[in-house]
Amino acid sequence: MDSGDSTGRTDGVRAWLRGLEVFAGPLAYFDPTTAPADPVGLFLDWLREAVAAGVPDAHAMTLSTVAEDGGPDARVLFLKNVDGAGWQFAAHARSPKGRQLAVRPHAALTFYWPLLGRQVRVRGTVEPAPADQSSADLLARSVSARAEVELGRQSEHLKSAEERDLALREALARIESDPAPGSQQWTLYTLSPAHIEFWQADKSRLHKRLRYERTDPADPWQRHMLWP
Template sequence: MTDIRQYLRSLPVFAGELPVFEPDSAPERPETLFVDWLTEAVEAGVREPHAMVLSTAGADGVPSSRALLLKNVDSGGWQFAANSSSPKGRELAENPVAALSFYWPQQARQIRVTGPVEPESAENSAADFLARSPGSRAEAVAGRQSSPLDDRRELDLATEQALDRVTREPGLVVPEWTLYTVRAERVEFWQADKQRKHTRLRYERHGDGWTRGRLWP
């Protein structure tokens, strides 16, 4: 049997050449630095650089996390979309705060975003839904996310029927589909160092502005 502990210790970390991060020259607002890093991740060939881990917790305080895609980021916050009746939607209704985590291994960079979450208007949510691919819309129309699935054929049939409906009704919108915005209160940028002298820069919101400062690794 493989010694998993030793196997994990043997795996390489922070391989290759790492980018340099100078916090003293960082922009005043975190979303500006985020877009800079996102663009550099794309140029470095990172797959799905807009993928992120969304962490939520309901009224019981038990955390849960899952990966999904970032939809937009601007001075208002970081946006993602979900069905409000899904587990994450229900948790956000009970406890409207979330954490986002991005990790780009080719550059050994991590970004963490934390703050309250607000649902966007029905109009904006509908626009997001209609911008999705037909297959993605069909998956949402089929619904039943996270419900037990006894037979894969049920999924195939429901998806086929939903795709047919989406084709016949191109303006169809799932009423529960919701665009959410994380109004960030803290954003941390982490750049790994091969000698473990990692660089960490944290932005904290104060009113309409931000303060920023370094953190110990």
């Protein structure tokens, strides 16, 4: 068979996927009627429970943005912080996500913790933090991670691994000779949410869903249970 022919490889995929077990459990318990008035505390409780349950990279999240062509774009990042102002993440301002946020400062975050059957969806507007906060975040990264930032060529076409490795060695040398942040493009972003949904799986598919909504950051949160 031609290695480029995928016909044989896709036979039976639908049946195979249908046969995979989901929500293997034991699933976590959630009573939406007892949820607090502010979603930040509930989110942190769920995050801590996910860490305690052994969920790998529990602070990983999918960041979804609007691409230049108007279509969706998504990638996985790590949460930097969460407080009353919102959810924080960091990115290079000249990366695809940085350019997209500069044009359309709206995004969604999705957390998924399969061991507990939980997900949290956060959607709202995004603003860059002051330069000093972004610089502090960059300095807190490992030397190798800072060197990758210094390259400033994320998602561009790469001619060879040798080209990448040479550029990385040069960036590491610059950082070792002068530890001060060289990149002014590393940016800490804060997503101020308008909608936050807490989703708890149920083996019978009667999933529990609770959405917090508000139109202005100064407004109190409104809570609504949702149909599965």
